[in-house]
Amino acid sequence: MNLDEGKLLVKCARSAISSVLKGDKIVIPNLKWNYGVFVNLLDKDKVVSSMGMLELKRPLGDAVVNLTKMAAFNDQISIKDLDGIKIEINLLKERELIKVKFPDEYKDKIVLGKHGVMVECEDVRDLLLPRVAVDHNLDFVGYLDSLCDKAGLIPETWKEIKACKIY
Numbered sequence: 001m002n003l004d005e006g007k008l009l010v011k012c013a014r015s016a017i018s019s020v021l022k023g024d025k026i027v028i029p030n031l032k033w034n035y036g037v038f039v040n041l042l043d044k045d046k047v048v049s050s051m052g053m054l055e056l057k058r059p060l061g062d063a064v065v066n067l068t069k070m071a072a073f074n075d076q077i078s079i080k081d082l083d084g085i086k087i088e089i090n091l092l093k094e095r096e097l098i099k100v101k102f103p104d105e106y107k108d109k110i111v112l113g114k115h116g117v118m119v120e121c122e123d124v125r126d127l128l129l130p131r132v133a134v135d136h137n138l139d140f141v142g143y144l145d146s147l148c149d150k151a152g153l154i155p156e157t158w159k160e161i162k163a164c165k166i167y
Helices: 003-022 060-072 103-108 131-135 140-150 155-159
Strands: 037-043 046-053 085-091 117-121 124-128 164-166
Touching (some): 103 155, 124 140
């Protein structure tokens, strides 16, 4: 995905909010993407709402519209206008298993603030986007513990490399 296509996705997300607030037409780009997408809404550079899909089951533009509306108009937040709201769209790449022999080796393979991580343990899976480590000032262990906690697992579950996979 290039910068112009990324700008189209942000325009799509803005039009999704504007369609609810003002009745404006939604601009949906026809872009191909085979993996997941997350939409973050930021106020003063802090994430105020985030919605996403690990795997797309619909066209990317449609997914961005639906996720943006869910992020902007849910129980915790209701956007009244677009002033001051930044929109960040994260496109997930194909999952790549991080192969290690010992849990401490993850440190050498995950760059905080650059790499998002996903845990998969039995039938549970969840992910953290790259900005989570930075926004919450997490160190390496805190990042992976938070990932497991978010997935409903015991925080140190990521250390069980035979039972859990980290992508």
